[in-house]
Amino acid sequence: MMELINPLLLAVILINFYTLGSARLVACIRVVAIQGALLALLPLLSHGMTFHAMLLAAEAFCFKGVVIPWLLLRAIRRVRIRREMEPIVGFVPTLILGVLTTVGAFLFADLLPLAPEHHDGMFVPTALATMFSGFLLLITRRKAITQILGYLMLENGIFIFAVLLSAAMPVMVEAGILLDLLVGVFVMGIVVNQISREFSTINTERLTALKE
Template sequence: MSSFADQLLVLVMLINFAVLGSSRIALAIRAVAAQGVVLGLLPWLIHPFSWHLLAIMVGIILAKGVLIPWLLTGAVNKAEIRRETEPFVGYVTTLIIGALLTAFAFVFAGKLPLAPAHQGLLFVPASVATVLTGFLVLTTRRKAITQVIGYLVLENGIFIFGLLLTEAMPVMVEAGALLDLLVGIFVMGIIINHISREFSSIDTSRLTTLKE
């Protein structure tokens, strides 16, 4: 099971690169949705089966893999945008930085005093790499929707790390994190709607032109 979990975590990190290298917003949304589905399968691989665990997995897949991508797709259609055309940092450069951050995540994870049961697994390096990828997308993209995608990737990284702590913390903590994520998406949807209505663009760099 741990070997299959590591394979899924490798897939998660590959999806990170798909998000970093894609200018098509719809493709980035689908990549994040696929990442959410993969993360929804991970609890089954590291914890014994129970109906409670099954309910959690279904909730994660529906939230991360279906509901949130559906909301983002609706925002994209309303804003009538298709691509992130002028990021602050080019896509090739972003991919190179992403590769360096992923390598750093593996080095950093190797220095941590992990529990014996967690040593040799990819959960910590995949978590750190995904969080750093989310920050990279947030800081190098102009479109508000793409920045929301970065926020989703960042939260996915936090979720991966939280899987190692599920035995020590209540399930309600993760439910609260998902609730915060949904609230954040709704707020960003409102912001995107108002920006596109007033400025005919969702380029966040143009917000500097606002005056009181």
Template sequence: MEAMNQLSNLCLLLVILLNFFTLGSARLGACIRAVALQGGLLALLPLLAHGLNAHTLLLAAGALGLKGLLIPWLLLRAIREVRIRKEVEPLIGFVPTLVLGALFTAGAFIFADSLPLVPAHHQGLFVPTSLATLFAGFLLLMSRRKAITQVLGYLILENGIFIFGTLLSEALPLMVEAGVLLDLLVGVFVMGIVINQINREFSTLNTERLSALKE
């Protein structure tokens, strides 16, 4: 059990490092691959937290298939089709974004330490990593101009929800967990349609240009 806890904490630390990488990188391909790797790490968490059984295997397989393989493949295909490689200058610079990410992460650990958690969860990294990942997703959504980068922010935000849900996966019905993954998949497909339509109509994915549509 101790070895499992150490492995899960290692995975969660890597998730936090990938948050920082995504916040500080301008290369869309590298950011998509980082989010894919984050999805692969998250797929291990149910197995490490609750052991091997049909429930955790199905949840891990679903997370790996969607978060680690299918959705990153769709996004990589999208950036090839629209021929973009880098994020334009963000609304908040990369260095300030990293500083805010570090502050949010530190605040997540401080806040999680004050929560009345059960002893088994109080010493773990699930809750602070979940909060830090949520904040990183919100920050990416708010600070980037490219629609694809904002989709990545949405994915990271959902990863934070998934981490927190992993603690409750034995209590939650499987249909609820499958519904979360389905909502994620549908959301990405909708964003893919929006991205394609924006690029077709305006020949750009810079969401700031949409302000020109105001009357």
């Protein structure tokens, strides 16, 4: 079981790169859903078939892999957009930044004072890299949908950390984060619809007009 973890984490990182470099929203949502589903396997692979691990896995699969992507796809169909046309930072620069932060995460993780059993694996660097990719997505994209994807990716990164510490970390925190996110998705969904109705676009830049 353990030797499957590294390829899995590698796939997670590759999905990060794909999302950063792709313009097609539907494909992005799908791969992030796949990322969520893959991550759902992680607690099972690392902790075995305990009750706690299965709970985490089921919860992650439902929300990350199915519910939220489905909501997003539905929102997309509603507002009829297919592509992120004009990101604030271009796709190639974002991708370069993403790889640089990932490499940085790998180098940084070596310096962290971790428990010896966590030192060699890819857990910590992958978690950091996924979180940073989420941040990058949030910072560089205009469309509200991509921003939600960014949040989702951020949460995926946190989830990897959570798996690492799941013996010590209460389910409550994880559930709380998910709840936050779910609320966020609903709010964003409503906002997306409202913006698109008001301005006939879903660029978040228009939100700056709401100040004062």
